[in-house]
Amino acid sequence: MVAKGQKRKLHREDEGGGSAWESQLQSVLDISMDKFHRDQALVEPCLLRSVLINNTLRQVQSEVRAQVESLSAVKTKNQIGLLPEPSFPRSSPSAEHTPLFSLNNENMEDDFMAWTSEEDFSLSSAISAILKDLDTVIDASQGPCASQRAPLSSVENLTQYQSGLRTERMSDMASSIKTEAMCPGCPQDVALDKLLLDIDTSVFEPEVNLLQGFSVTADDLAKYLPSLSKSASASSSSSLVSHGQATWEIQEIEHVMDILMRTYPQS
């Protein structure tokens, strides 16, 4: 998760004026997405306006990505050993991620295979990969649909980036990441919330009102996803394949799906 809590305080010196920049980033993102969705609802959005808003969104996207990458780069430097207890974060769900990250701070051991660092790294890389694919073209087989579906359309994108979730310990981390994500009130959720909004660039055809989002509701997702177990399940992968186009490693899907579902209280 991109942290806005404890961890970020550590690095604030590096960023200088980071919080002001962040709040502007957030506003620009909010406003841009709002305009983007409003324009989608129009029959014929102004092309100049659409291009400018889209370019701004891309810029925000790349800034966020740079942020995430720099954070994950910092984290990999601070390799720490950490008890890989899934229960650990659960003990204080409202404390958000602070327990995890405070341990980061305390233990500066250079353990490359440490759980937490890998968790964070995998999470950051997951986010980065998601962000990369926010530009990906979604199959035009998905018809125009209401803009509320847009956030979840990024789920469809996941089929194409699954290679980004590549650590060996992914399956073991699934549960801990799941519990990390279990805090609806996290400020991190807000960030991820926004990050995972599908910034769809394939909206420029005025002749065809293409909102290339996929009509997936959270309920649908729940239906198709098995309970979040580590066991690979042919049925679940096949049901996902029925929506997507590529094969998955189920654990990778599971934990990312869970993040999405937890951070989206509703479709």
Next chain:
Amino acid sequence: MEEESDSRKINNSFLRDHNYATEADIISTVEFNSTGELLATGDKGGRVVVFQREQESKNQPHRRGEYNVYSTFQSHEPEFDYLKSLEIEEKINKIRWLPQQNAAYFLLSTNDKTVKLWKISERDKRPEGYNLKDEDGRIRDPTTITSLRVPVLRPMDLMVEATPRRVFSNAHTYHINSISVNSDYETFMSTDDLRINLWNLEITNRSFNIVDIKPANMEELTEVITAAEFHPHQCNTFVYSSSKGSIRLCDMRASALCDNHSKFFEEPEDPSNRSFFSEIISSISDVKFSHSGRYLMTRDYLTVKVWDLNMESKPLETYQVHDYLRSKLCSLYENDCIFDKFECVWNGSDSVIMTGSYNNFFRMFDRNTKRDVTLEASRENSKPRAILKPRKVCVGGKRRKDEISVDSLDFSKKILHTAWHPSENIIAVAATNNLYIFQDKVN
């Protein structure tokens, strides 16, 4: 010297004539013809109103030729594109006059999709004495006609009629933002977001595409064309501006499709000013050649720039129109004001440039003295024939008596369209649905 008198008078001596209020419709374009005798305005309702300057009268020397309504006509009607289920707005985006070649006047007017050539002509005689019908038009009973006569032309009250002579349609998929008449007086170009088409004024069923920046995959689109204009003297040269703040100069002799530019004008971004809005505010909303053809002027959200055609790396001059808005870009993005497209104009001698701003303010910059002035087009704040008072926006804490603070600016009152008489110091300023005409003070 004309230039010196310009600069002397520029700051404090603009008289105000009447204030013409067009009926509830927002003016979308203003243009003087090549002699300055006529002034055309187009509005959102698709109408064109043409004003004519009255002859200067010896009896009333203080009333230098004022502009009166000469002709009004409905240029474009709202249309419906059945194929795409889209309504096509009738709003007049641009008007350009053709040079006068006979007693009639010709202008091109365009909405989002169709360009029309209108002929405006006067009629002050009419035939009288028809054989088969009465003067009021009723058919005469043939049995009552006993003699044959030749109808004669008799004077009548002046009637100005506008007739559409050509309709140039079905050539643009995207919205037309500019038209420009070539100096050869035979061709003109129409520009939409992605393409520029060249037309012959006589031929309506065919146009040539000379610029096409549409990518094969529309998802890759990151830049659109925002304005284009022919060079005032070289009929093979034109420029077009983009949403990324660049201007391309093209030569039609080089190839049929001018996708490759001959010159590329772009100023490198100032890293200290970089923000999320850098690209949006760099989008060029208007581009105008100087009358001499040596310079180019561009307007982006916060500045006006003058470029030398021989120097592509950076502009010759940069003028800050309303730099106090730089810290408000986020709110202006939110309320969409950041997308406002301001135009800019040269005076006849290319020594002064003018552009609009918010709160019904407009700005003039003297290129020689480097002085600038902010004036307001408002009925409340100045009386007819009174000299306009320069305005000032205060940015700091202490506001002087006549200053306006940035926060009390009215962003709904924007001056997007202005025009300058080709040879005299007469300007037309469109403030929403009002047209203001200002002249130099008569000494």
